[in-house]
Amino acid sequence: MVYNNSMNRLDPREKSGAVLCGVGLLCNLLLSAGKIAAGLLFGFVSVTADGFNNLSDCGSGIVALVSFFIVAKPADKEHPYGHRRAEYIASMITGLIVLILAAELLRGSIVSIAEGRGSEISPVIYIILGVSILVKAGMSLLYRMGAKRADSDTLRAASIDSLCDCLATLAVIAGAALSELFAAADGIAGIAVSLFIVWQGAKILLEAVSKLLGRAPDPALSQKIMEMSLNTEGVLGVHDLKIYTYGKGVFFATLHVEMDASASMLDAHTVIDGLEMRVKKETGVSLTVHLDPVDLTNREESSLKLKIWERAREIADGAEMHDFRLIPNSNKVEFDVGVPYGCKLTDGEILEELIGIVNSFGDFEPIINIERE
Numbered sequence: 001m002v003y004n005n006s007m008n009r010l011d012p013r014e015k016s017g018a019v020l021c022g023v024g025l026l027c028n029l030l031l032s033a034g035k036i037a038a039g040l041l042f043g044f045v046s047v048t049a050d051g052f053n054n055l056s057d058c059g060s061g062i063v064a065l066v067s068f069f070i071v072a073k074p075a076d077k078e079h080p081y082g083h084r085r086a087e088y089i090a091s092m093i094t095g096l097i098v099l100i101l102a103a104e105l106l107r108g109s110i111v112s113i114a115e116g117r118g119s120e121i122s123p124v125i126y127i128i129l130g131v132s133i134l135v136k137a138g139m140s141l142l143y144r145m146g147a148k149r150a151d152s153d154t155l156r157a158a159s160i161d162s163l164c165d166c167l168a169t170l171a172v173i174a175g176a177a178l179s180e181l182f183a184a185a186d187g188i189a190g191i192a193v194s195l196f197i198v199w200q201g202a203k204i205l206l207e208a209v210s211k212l213l214g215r216a217p218d219p220a221l222s223q224k225i226m227e228m229s230l231n232t233e234g235v236l237g238v239h240d241l242k243i244y245t246y247g248k249g250v251f252f253a254t255l256h257v258e259m260d261a262s263a264s265m266l267d268a269h270t271v272i273d274g275l276e277m278r279v280k281k282e283t284g285v286s287l288t289v290h291l292d293p294v295d296l297t298n299r300e301e302s303s304l305k306l307k308i309w310e311r312a313r314e315i316a317d318g319a320e321m322h323d324f325r326l327i328p329n330s331n332k333v334e335f336d337v338g339v340p341y342g343c344k345l346t347d348g349e350i351l352e353e354l355i356g357i358v359n360s361f362g363d364f365e366p367i368i369n370i371e372r373e
Contacts, residue, residue: 017155018068020146024139024158025061028054031135034128042122046175046189047129049105053168053197054132056098057161060204063090064158084247088208095205102197109190129173136165161200168196217243217251225253225279225287234259234271236294239322239338240373243285251285256322261293292323301326304333304361311357315350316343320373327367333358334367341372 035051038044067087075082143159175189222241229238237258244252257275259268272289279287295301305324313319316339324335339350347370358366 017146017150018065020142021061021065025058025065027135027139028057028061031132038125038128042125044125044176045109045187046172046193047125049190049193050169050172052105053193056197059097081246082250084250088211091204091208095201098197098201102194102201106191106194109187109194113184113187125176129169132169133166136162168193221283224283228279229255229257229275232271232275239320253285253287255287256290256292258292258294261295307361308357312354315353331363331365332367333364336369336371338371338373
């Protein structure tokens, strides 16, 4: 989705998404009202549970609808990076509400089985549930089409959720039909629907929490920025790419770029500026580049770096070494080592092995920084 900052309004694709959310909200309200009324009237706890499932979808729909407007608000003095993270907070609240509803419905279903209550079958039940499946299937299709047009994760999730609701309602129909044979069938179906709602609520909550905590960026985005940087004329190497997000479509990043130390500051600045602008244009990421000068004429430093790295790379698969330098007029050797999070060795164990490797090549004082990346 794209936001027009100058006009402070939704663009046509976002308007389309908001309209779809509004239509979905109305449909879920009608379905939940019909199911809850029929479930209470005829004593079917599973039908009531399915109605509350649609009611929880109303909460999700409200969150989605409101998020289209809140996240589009421009940055201000108090929120210089915009308001797009508001969607995560709203999702957390929705997830908690869904879980509370599911717990109450689960309790009611268990009581229904324990008491062995029978249920009066009525064609109205099957009509309401049948209409629900047709409506939900149509909503899933509309959401999927809207998601494709607007490139909206919110609408994609709504499409999948609507499809899952069709399956949940089918389970309710099965429970209602089997309740004619034994009374516990309705309660069992209610438990199944309640557990399904728990699953949906937990997914919403965990997804929002993960994003708020700062989830790792899309590997494809990281790879693209790295490739663009490495393909820039004058760039010898790159490392320490860090990407930060403040909601969908709002990305900031920092990157260390190695260049020949003999290049003029003006030339290096021109290269870096050009790289930052290309990354912004092609990926939407606001990149800030830090320059690491590399002395290509220092053969002693280059030779020692190669010797140390040939041994050090065996410590952890996928590790990288950068910012290597011999401190002038001293015996100090300084460098950074990036180690994958999957490495089972502790930072202390890695540091001890690296110090041993450096000392094997002479009387050096190593200054080593271990980074997990």
